[in-house]
Amino acid sequence: MVLARRTAMVCAAGVLALVGCSPGGGGSMAEPTHTAVATVTASSASPSPGSPTSSPSVSVPASTTPSPVPVTGAGQxxxxxxxxxxxxxxxxxxxxxxxxxxxxxxxxxxxxxxxxxxxxxxxxxxxxxxxxxxxxxxxxxxxxxxxxxxxxxxxxxxxxxxxxxxxxxxxxxxxxxxxxxxxx
Incomplete structure (x- = not known):
């Protein structure tokens, strides 16, 4: 159980670090342009014999992309x-x-x-x-x-x-x- 919690905490820290990184930014952190939520779930029950070992699941919503500006007319x-x-x-x-x-x-x-x-x-x-x-x-x-x-x-x-x-x-x-x- 302690190992599962530590694994979940390491995974959560990794996800949060990746959310703040900018691509090609030379390792520098970027200001976030959207809100990201990381959900980490780890089972506290011991895996039963013959069942796969439970692993943490991570859920991060897709980044918010801008919406195209509306067009009100051809001459706009x-x-x-x-x-x-x-x-x-x-x-x-x-x-x-x-x-x-x-x-x-x-x-x-x-x-x-x-x-x-x-x-x-x-x-x-x-x-x-x-x-x-x-x-x-x-x-x-x-x-x-x-x-x-x-x-x-x-x-x-x-x-x-x-x-x-x-x-x-x-x-x-x-x-x-x-x-x-x-x-x-």
Whole structure:
């Protein structure tokens, strides 16, 4: 019985440690983005002869994934991202609309392309990440020179960043939108 309790405690500690780890984070702990519950059950009865040895069972709910932002109409602007600055004085823009089209503008030329259903769902899901609500409206390193400035407009707010502060949800959104911009 003592062995079963110790095994259950070790398993519970292992599960809780894994829930807090971030993938690829170099062993560092990440802030949890969801609540996880670990349930460990160990039988206090001795196993009967011929029956398998009881082992602890662990139950951890799946992580909560963001819901895609709703679309209210084809002309709805879901997100607008403007990239400006840098040494060369870049000024580029990408706009995702409710009909799944992406309009990019660079050096005065606009191009409209259509997303696939999977790409549209991915972008809407990134926009639905609740962590975006915690991103500050202005995060710039005022001592840095020649950095790109990203201005994003979504969900009735504007966020301005140079990406010098670590904001994982915002960084994922910027990276996904950046893929639509023409390469230099």
């Amino acid at each position: 602007k879901l997100v607008t991202m403007t990239v400006s600055g840098g040494f060369a004085g870049v000024n580029r823009q990408v706009v995702l609309r409710g009909d799944g089209t992406v309009r990019t503008t660079d050096r005065g030329e606009s191009v409209v392309r259509r997303t696939t259903a999977a790409q549209f769902m991915e972008l809407r899901t990134l926009l639905g990440d609740r962590s975006l609500a915690d991103v500050p409206g202005f995060a710039m390193n005022m001592g840095a020179a020649d950095m790109f400035q990203y201005t994003l407009q979504f969900d009735d707010r504007t966020v301005i960043t140079d990406r010098s502060a670590e904001e994982p949800a915002l960084d994922r959104l910027i990276d996904a939108l950046d893929k639509w911009l023409p390469t230099q």
